[in-house]
Amino acid sequence: MADPIVDRLALIGIGLIGSSLARVVRQQGLARHIAVxxxxxxxxxxxRELGLGDSYASDPADAARGADLVIxxxxxxxxxxxxxxxxxxxxxxxxxxxxxxxxxSVVRQMAPHIPDGVHFVPAHPVxxxxxxxxxxxxxELFRNRWTLLTPLPETDQAAxxxxxxxxxxxxxxxxxxxxxxxxxxxAITSHVPHLIAYNIVGTxxxxxxxxxxxxxxxxxxxxRDFTRIAASDPTMWRDVFLHNRxxxxxxxxxxxxxxxxxxxxxxxxxxxxxFDLFTRTRAIRRGIIExxxxxxxxxxxxxxGAGKPDPAAR
Ligand SMILES: NC(=O)C1=CN([C@@H]2O[C@H](COP(=O)(O)OP(=O)(O)OC[C@H]3O[C@@H](n4cnc5c(N)ncnc54)[C@H](O)[C@@H]3O)[C@@H](O)[C@H]2O)C=CC1
Ligand SMILES: O=C(O)C(=O)Cc1ccc(O)cc1
Numbered sequence: 001m002a003d004p005i006v007d008r009l010a011l012i013g014i015g016l017i018g019s020s021l022a023r024v025v026r027q028q029g030l031a032r033h034i035a036v037x038x039x040x041x042x043x044x045x046x047x048r049e050l051g052l053g054d055s056y057a058s059d060p061a062d063a064a065r066g067a068d069l070v071i072x073x074x075x076x077x078x079x080x081x082x083x084x085x086x087x088x089x090x091x092x093x094x095x096x097x098x099x100x101x102x103x104x105s106v107v108r109q110m111a112p113h114i115p116d117g118v119h120f121v122p123a124h125p126v127x128x129x130x131x132x133x134x135x136x137x138x139x140e141l142f143r144n145r146w147t148l149l150t151p152l153p154e155t156d157q158a159a160x161x162x163x164x165x166x167x168x169x170x171x172x173x174x175x176x177x178x179x180x181x182x183x184x185x186x187a188i189t190s191h192v193p194h195l196i197a198y199n200i201v202g203t204x205x206x207x208x209x210x211x212x213x214x215x216x217x218x219x220x221x222x223x224r225d226f227t228r229i230a231a232s233d234p235t236m237w238r239d240v241f242l243h244n245r246x247x248x249x250x251x252x253x254x255x256x257x258x259x260x261x262x263x264x265x266x267x268x269x270x271x272x273x274x275f276d277l278f279t280r281t282r283a284i285r286r287g288i289i290e291x292x293x294x295x296x297x298x299x300x301x302x303x304x305g306a307g308k309p310d311p312a313a314r
Pocket of ligand 1: 012013014015016017018037038039040043073074075076078082099100101102124125126127128129130131132133134233236240
């Protein structure tokens with residue numbers, strides 16, 4: 001077990017990400033004390049049953065008081081309200097971070113509330129599943145995954161280093177970039193793919209209603225993969241699209257143009273165009289696997305037990 005990186009860690013929000021952090025922090029000994037917060041008494045009670053923390057609160061300020069590192073793991077649309085609530089309780093020298101899937105909006109919402117003398121290091125672990133809540137977390141979630149940090153140019157370097165060591169302790173690889181760049185990259189690699197999944201499952205469900213066909217019953221592998229992604233948390237994803245609006249709309253416009261080109265190729269029987277694109281995309285996937293960034297068949301949520309709490313980590 002490594003030396004603790006911080007004395008007192010406050011986890012504001014204890015869903016999939018907050019509870020995965022609680023488990024890995026406990027397992028790796030990254031903090032001496034874990035203060036857990038959640039709004040709803042039922043969730044606090046469940047976190048207590050699971051033994052996720054050393055102390056429990058429903059008021060975010062109570063959890064954040066005296067913490068060296070505060071990690072906010074709530075839907076991105078709630079990050080400003082949470083920052084405002086914890087601000088009076090933050091001690092000088094504390095570090096505030098988050099895990100939100102969108103960064104420009106989170107910085108805009110949270111930064112104005114961060115008191116002088118407190119460091120703000122926004123972060124995004126690019127790791128997750130379609131499950132949510134404190135039961136869904138597991139200690140291995142961040143292992144060999146990226147965590148992207150988006151500190152502002154004036155952010156204290158020592159605070160960035162502490163947050164980097166923290167995520168490395170959780171098993172992640174860490175890279176730093178601007179919030180704007182982050183939001184562009186994630187729009188095409190994560191946000192638009194989720195929108196496509198929500199859309200195709202919605203379209204199929206609509207067809208099912210209209211024709212009484214057996215779309216769902218006989219769905220092939222590709223569609224099943226979409227249904228997994230389209231089962232992701234509605235609140236979280238509503239907030240992602242509302243808060244990364246510009247980048248998502250820009251990437252969607254590009255996507256629609258390319259889709260129209262494919263539509264045309266199909267209509268006019270341009271097999272070469274289809275074959276060339278599919279050959280290039282196959283090479284991209286194989287390149288990713290060869291670079292060791294992905295296994296042949298990611299298994300999130302498919303194997304019974306995957307995505308469930310890790311009893312050894314409690
Ligand atoms: N689910 C995923 O795969 C990933 C999620 N993220 C980000 O992590 C953050 C948390 O997501 P999850 O842990 O998946 O969500 P979750 O739904 O499992 O947990 C959310 C937590 O936030 C609390 N919460 C919800 N609304 C709130 C509000 N209005 N005010 C205060 N607290 C509120 C809930 O009580 C719960 O404790 C989000 O910002 C999301 O974008 C980042 C990487 C992956
Ligand atoms: O479940 C999946 O396939 C995901 O893509 C998980 C995920 C969701 C949101 C993020 O910001 C990062 C990762």
